[in-house]
Amino acid sequence: MTPVARPVPLRHQVQEALRNLIVSGVLAPAQHLVEAEVADRLGVSRGPVREALQALQAEGWVELRPGRGAFVHAPTVGEVGEVFGVRAALESEAAALASCAVTDDDVAELREVSARGRAAVLRGEYDLVVATNSELHRRIAEHAGNAMLCRMIASLDDRIRWYLRPVVRNRGESSWDEHDVLIDALAAHDADRARDLMRQHTERTRQANVANRP
Structure with missing residues (x-):
């Protein structure tokens, strides 16, 4: 018998909506989040908003400051370095594993995704660039054939998109030049080169984030 699906609690829906607004840049780092304004924006009462903000603070997306209210967290250089360090360790290993497993059809699909990402850059569609970047990295991880590794990489996706x-x-x-060279290494089944290229690619994005700070 199939269990009856339970509705998602409203506070969880608000939490997800706010997280998406932060990741997408609609809510900027250090922006003040006024409960009443957030409630009006999302069409809910203030209670679920308050609960969602508390949960988002526990996840590191929001800061609750006594007497001042809620603010979008502004990630530090150290935090960015930690996340990209973990990403480099996980995704470089995923790239090495994927290089041993990809087929010609897999490589063709990766090249198609990369071409879409490059085209989005040329059109200035940067939201699509971020989404396509996530898609390419996810597909490479999937080709590694390690479900646990995929889940660990996926758990970083929101923050990587936020930092990118x-x-x-x-x-x-x-960035897409780097992707194409990486795909060449995967196609050549060169695990060492794929591992090194993914690590270098991740480090360049980290450096770009640090250099972009005021």
Whole structure:
């Protein structure tokens, strides 16, 4: 018998909506989040908003300051370095594993995704660039054939997109040049080169994020 689906609690819906607004850049780092304004924007009462903000603080997306209210968290250089360090360790290993498993059809699909990402850069569609970047990295991880590794990489996706968004314009086509060279290494089944290229690619994005700070 199939269990009856339970509706998602409203506070969880508000939490997800706010997280998406932060990741997408609609709510900027350090922006003041006024409960009443957030409630009006999302069409809910203030209670679920208050609960969602508390949960988002626990996740590191929001800061609750006594006497001042809620603010979008502004990630520090150290935090960015930690996340990209973990990403480099996980995704470089995923790239090495994927290089041993990809087929010609897999490589063709990766090249198609990369071409879409480059085209989005040329059109200035940077939201699409961020989404396509996530898609390409997810597909490479999936080709690694390690479900646990995929889940660990996926758990970083929101923060990676958050950190990439401010620098995606500056990274421009160079990021997709790096992707194409990486795909060449995957196609050649060169695990060592794929591992090194993914690590270098991740480090360049981290450096771009740090350099973009005021």
